[in-house]
Amino acid sequence: MKTFHNHGGILPGTSTRREVLRAASALALGSGCAGWSLADTKATGGAWPDKPVRLVIAGPAGGSPDMVARALSDQLGRSTKQAFIVDPKPGGAGVIALNELLQAPVDSYTLLVGVSSLVSEIPHIVKMRHDTRKAIVPLAELARGGIVLVAAPELPVKNLKDVIELSRASKDGLSYASYSPGTMSHVAGLIMGQTTGARLTHVAYKGSTAGLNDLMGGHIPLMFDGLATSLPFIRSGKIKAIAITSPQRSPLLPEVPTFQEQGLPQLTYTGWLGLWANSALPADKQQAIRQTVLQAMDTPEFKSTLAGAGFEPGTHRDSAMLRAELLSDYDRVGKVLQGTNLRP
Incomplete structure (x- = not known):
């Protein structure tokens, strides 16, 4: 698994030390x-x-x-x-x-x-x-x-290629949530943007719950999150999984391809x-x-x-x-x- 691990992103504004610690x-x-x-x-x-x-x-x-x-x-x-x-x-x-x-x-x-x-x-x-x-x-x-890239249910994407193309076509790109700045959930979006040219803007949350709630509500289109916290919502259809960072597909989510399978080996990581x-x-x-x-x-x-x-x-x-x-x-x-x- 590793290779990278846990929750993060670049702050569009500012964040207090207390917020970072809590997250x-x-x-x-x-x-x-x-x-x-x-x-x-x-x-x-x-x-x-x-x-x-x-x-x-x-x-x-x-x-x-x-x-x-x-x-x-x-x-x-x-x-x-x-x-x-x-x-x-x-x-x-x-x-x-x-x-x-x-x-x-x-x-x-x-x-x-x-x-x-x-x-x-x-x-x-x-x-x-x-x-x-x-x-x-x-x-x-x-x-x-691994870390899983999940999307809001109404976002018109099915795979990583779709996400990249939509981010490039959108006037302001796409925003993505992380459960804390500086962690893998933040860094994963940076790597994806740097290596593919995807236009992604990070929004930091105080943990997974708040980010997932906004994702399910359609307030933010994407999130990089730990599989354990996203899995129940993926299985229930409240969010959709695009790719996972683990080297192989997770036996808990075998239908979801890895980033490596979809042409982005730089995002191989397991926490x-x-x-x-x-x-x-x-x-x-x-x-x-x-x-x-x-x-x-x-x-x-x-x-x-x-x-x-x-x-x-x-x-x-x-x-x-x-x-x-x-x-x-x-x-x-x-x-x-x-x-x-x-x-x-």
């Missing part, structure tokens, strides 16, 4: 887990956990990270016979949760569940005390999903929800946690919960691979935003 903090995903054996933990340097574990959530109660964390904690609790405490810390675009993790003892009993944009996107728009590229490490990719630790945590402890969590992710219950929430299961990519993608996406987003007035 960015809405980013997220969702659900499932289980599986642990003594043999596995012996192989990774000792049993984990042997006491309750706190999962700090970068987002509000009921949001995607919270739902995924609760599903995970349920499965891990059953398999390890230990308590997993879900502790939502919303606000500050994830910065509050991040600080909570980094101020806790580095002992593997305080972990964070949050979106990949904590590293790849948020630092470009929010001033942070810590450099997330160095301060935290992804232990596992729990869930993933993900991960389990994170303080990067100072010793490698053997990181591995013990990872092995336990991967088994939980492979359970049918966890995968079913993800599908119900509009997410695909995370991959088993290791921390080094995930980090390499994060750094690549960080650079990619930064370059696209250079011509805007967005600064942390």
Whole structure:
């Protein structure tokens, strides 16, 4: 998935810092887990956990990270016979949760569940005390999903070519919504305009809900949004999906082609929800946690919960691979935003 991740755009006017924080903090995903054996933990340097574990959530109660964390904690609790405490810390675009993790003892009993944009996107728009590229490490990719370009139901377009041609033919081009400036949902429109000549004007919203409401009401023609939040409205016919940024078609929306299929490989991206630790945590402890969590992710219950929430299961990519993608996406987003007035 990645390759790019979560919600954004260029502001036609101005936006307060508070608006940006509120919108960015809405980013997220969702659900499932289980599986642990003594043999596995012996192989990774000792049993984990042997006491309750706190999962700090970068987002509000009921949001995607919270739902995924609760599903995970349920499965891990059953398999390890230990308590997993879900502790939502919303606000500050994830910065509050991040600080909570980094101020806790580095002992593997305080972990964070949050979106990949904590590293790849948020630092470009929010001033942070810590450099997330160095301060935290992804232990596992729990869930993933692409960004989908959706259109108002009455907009006379069926595919990406139609959207591009209509934007060029319209006197003022077409406007598109994002769920927050500076995120993938904003950057995707910039890339599309730069690479195809489409005339697109960004309008930033405070999260997906407000943007989707205006899209369904015909007040804005287009939106780049996370698949999880758009999926129910796509299935009900209240909005129509044009293209998705994932490398392959989503099994949750198999009839919708990718941007790559429609001639725009530059818009290949997948965002993900991960389990994170303080990067100072010793490698053997990181591995013990990872092995336990991967088994939980492979359970049918966890995968079913993800599908119900509009997410695909995370991959088993290791921390080094995930980090390499994060750094690549960080650079990619930064370059696209250079011509805007967005600064942390």
